[in-house]
Amino acid sequence: xxxxxxDVYKAIADPTRRTILxxxxxxxxxxxxxxxxxxTMKHGLTSSRQAISQHLDVLEAAGLVxxxxxxxxxxxxxxxxxxxAIADRWPxxxxxxxx
Amino acid sequence: xxxxxxxxxxxxxxxxLTFYTDVLGFVKxxxxxxxxxxxxxxxxxxxxxGVELLLEPSAxxxxxxxxxxxxxxxxxxxxxxxxxVQAEYARLKGLGVTFTQxxxxxxxxTTAVFDDTCGNLIQIAAMREAAS
Numbered sequence: 633x634x635x636x637x638x639d640v641y642k643a644i645a646d647p648t649r650r651t652i653l654x655x656x657x658x659x660x661x662x663x664x665x666x667x668x669x670x671x672t673m674k675h676g677l678t679s680s681r682q683a684i685s686q687h688l689d690v691l692e693a694a695g696l697v698x699x700x701x702x703x704x705x706x707x708x709x710x711x712x713x714x715x716x717a718i719a720d721r722w723p724x725x726x727x728x729x730x731x
Numbered sequence: 732x733x734x735x736x737x738x739x740x741x742x743x744x745x746x747x748l749t750f751y752t753d754v755l756g757f758v759k760x761x762x763x764x765x766x767x768x769x770x771x772x773x774x775x776x777x778x779x780x781g782v783e784l785l786l787e788p789s790a791x792x793x794x795x796x797x798x799x800x801x802x803x804x805x806x807x808x809x810x811x812x813x814x815x816v817q818a819e820y821a822r823l824k825g826l827g828v829t830f831t832q833x834x835x836x837x838x839x840x841t842t843a844v845f846d847d848t849c850g851n852l853i854q855i856a857a858m859r860e861a862a863s
Contacts, residue, residue, distance in 0.1 A: 663806075663832060665804055
């Protein structure tokens, strides 16, 4: 399934969701419990577990997070592939007269 | 009033006693027949008169789905204090214990989460000493 780009923009528009991606870059493959702990203890976020779960659903719909069931556990992994389309659409272009 | 016993639901009491003593290092405190099961508790050898952990059968039909849902989301059923999370992680890993969360600094505390083989996740935690 290829996520619509509008889903990707929507997903990364929210600061909590960007923080979730930051934490998954630091350590891929986390349970909901670990992610909630990191958001609370490291970032002082007060979102409920249910709210974090909903943020993960949005990130999943955008293809940025993949939830994998491994036996009895469910782990969340990051996939930055959808972000590449942004750089492809607006490739780096620096003005030569920029100081 | 004081807290002297806390409980954890285990799938099999005999297997739980083995894991909680041989692997984790607790010692058996009480074993009394109670109907078809046992009143079975362990304590920490560091605190033989401290809080007892009751290894309670998962017999009630509400228990298995409750445990399953917690485990799927990585939520621990109990927490134990250790001196050094990294050292305990290495020791348990060497004994074949499965971790769902490797040692992680969470603000002032370091935690890790493992599977107790009895249908639960357990968190181990240590407060980090304040930097001087």
